[in-house]
Amino acid sequence: MGGLQARTEDKHKRILQAAIKVFAQNGFYNSKVSEIAKEAGVADGTIYLYFKNKDDILISLFEEEMERIIQSMKHEIEKGKDPFEKLKRFAFVQLNSKRENPDLAAIMEVELRQSSKFMKEYVNKKFIEYLKIISRIIKEGQEVGIIKKGLDPIIISRAFWGALDEVARFWVLSSKRRISLPKSAEMISDVFIRGMVEDTS
Amino acid sequence: MGGLQARTEDKHKRILQAAIKVFAQNGFYNSKVSEIAKEAGVADGTIYLYFKNKDDILISLFEEEMERIIQSMKHEIEKGKDPFEKLKRFAFVQLNSKRENPDLAAIMEVELRQSSKFMKEYVNKKFIEYLKIISRIIKEGQEVGIIKKGLDPIIISRAFWGALDEVARFWVLSSKRRISLPKSAEMISDVFIRGMVEDTS
Amino acid sequence: MGGLQARTEDKHKRILQAAIKVFAQNGFYNSKVSEIAKEAGVADGTIYLYFKNKDDILISLFEEEMERIIQSMKHEIEKGKDPFEKLKRFAFVQLNSKRENPDLAAIMEVELRQSSKFMKEYVNKKFIEYLKIISRIIKEGQEVGIIKKGLDPIIISRAFWGALDEVARFWVLSSKRRISLPKSAEMISDVFIRGMVEDTS
Amino acid sequence: MGGLQARTEDKHKRILQAAIKVFAQNGFYNSKVSEIAKEAGVADGTIYLYFKNKDDILISLFEEEMERIIQSMKHEIEKGKDPFEKLKRFAFVQLNSKRENPDLAAIMEVELRQSSKFMKEYVNKKFIEYLKIISRIIKEGQEVGIIKKGLDPIIISRAFWGALDEVARFWVLSSKRRISLPKSAEMISDVFIRGMVEDTS
DNA sequence: GATGAATGAGTCTTCATTCAT
């Protein structure tokens, strides 16, 4: 019984992993359900035992991966001793995820911007939660008095994330050699930190 | 004769404008050619007198709009007296374009990241040209000695653009009220400028 | 006035000639009216001043060419002194027409067999008239007593024409070198003549 | 398992049979895939599980039927004791096939001449194989000394087939009454045999 | 649960034909 359950969960995961690969390669609309099935090693119809439809695969993918990403990022952030170190960690982890999970990252990149109605709500909710990790750090810095009070944490967190995401994208396109990911992370967080730091006079 | 030419060009433009609207609303893959035709007030077949196929509409859209955007941005930048002022102008114009041409901006947002093979080359070429506007300003600042030498202009230009693009996206999603576009432009360029400024001691 | 009429007729003919070329190359269904127009050096719409529709071009083509072919063949046959010589002449002219007018011949080859309802009647009428040239020669031979009475002139004329047509087709396909057209004409008419000749004992 | 396979093969065959009927009725270009599907009692999409596209239906039709025809003809020919008897058998079987399978015959008639590029090669290959059945008989006759040496077996085989094919076509058009098929077969093979026989003096 | 053959709705695209100039 447990075994069956396990195998079932396994199949669910296998389909999702296959979908990540296929979606990343062709984009959502150019991916065929049958391709995912093939990649997952299951029959076409089996997909529909685990997911309501093609859209649902993408949604589930977000639901499960975003949650994992958020938790993992929160965990990583906590290791930072001060807001600035936390931001650096965020930048580093964010950029690194591109290397560790390029397919998933590729999907997020596009799909997060795709205005597919059906997703918007959910995706946004989770994405905002993700961004809150940043804005909370900024607020913390403002409370502690090391980050300028005038800066809107929401705007800045968006900007920070956008900057990182774009550089990550660039890294993929530039055949991954021209620039080192860690250095980029450092460079960007440095610029932001220096840019946000409260003047001490 | 001139009239005929005019009308022909007009139709080309009308189709492209219609496409911008329709693509922005539904995304490329959920848009039907017949919808575009309807929106443009022409017959379905007429589309194919001006464009090779559906893909070609999107490509043409980029070709024509990107060029326009780049020229207009270059023109705007020149008015800035120093690199910092130029960056501020860039930020302002970039964010504002979202307000002035939200549909086009929405398409660029997604499609620029879409890995649609057929586009990648062209889009990238033009996009890189666009980003060079930023990196040149940064280099200029480094030469003049007001921007830190250690910063990679290419990385930073990506980051700057990414930050702006994401904030612009946020502005659209947040029902355009919570935050003012000009203030955001100022905030982001300020952070970047302060973050990049060469230490004078 | 006469000039205009002449030019008009000229255009009619030019379109028909263009159609022969285009139809021969691509077949009726794969030929576009616009191709014919281009080949004829007229505008697409002009075609419809001279022909009711695409079908009508093909029909007119038959009407005009078949009549010409029939008359020319009749004229040629008359030069033969006896039925056998007439058959030889028929064979020779028939095969030669493939060389002189390969495009027209190619169209006849296919279209004569195409069961396009709209043509059947007309084509058949003219084709039967053409075949009658043969059957009359055979009847003549039977009356004169040099061709076996038992042979059905209608069947034999079909067979004779079919034999010639197929060999002509072969000649085209075999890159026109392997075999000489006149020799083939002689060979086939010889076989038929020897095969039909009344036994004299 | 066997049942499933059987049903699958059955569907392939059913589609092909339907195609024969539909193509014969309207010609290839005027036949709609949906018509074939309807006639076969399957959904439109099902066609594409068994055939690559519309063209492929026609090609498959040839591949499968021609092979069958060739084998069946070879089998029939062998029963003839001498070359002349074999030719008579050929004529008889050839004409009869028109009665037994008029739809297929109608398609062969037209399509064999249609210069559809995509077919030409294959069709020709198989058709030449078919004609070789005749030319071999003629060669055999020449070797045995009962058929004139001067006759080119290739030309004559074409002529023989062309003669038969045309008479068969005539039979269909003439509402199948005016003339008996067996008599026609006899008449034509008689003319050819007498025409080809070596003079014995 | 698993399969994959079958379905058929949905869309792009072509091209014969029209008609305003």
Add this chain to the structure above:
DNA sequence: GATGAATGAAGACTCATTCAT
């Protein structure tokens, strides 16, 4: 008469989804 831009009906083909086994 001549033009050729515009039309829109028609049809091949795809692929998400279903369901009998």
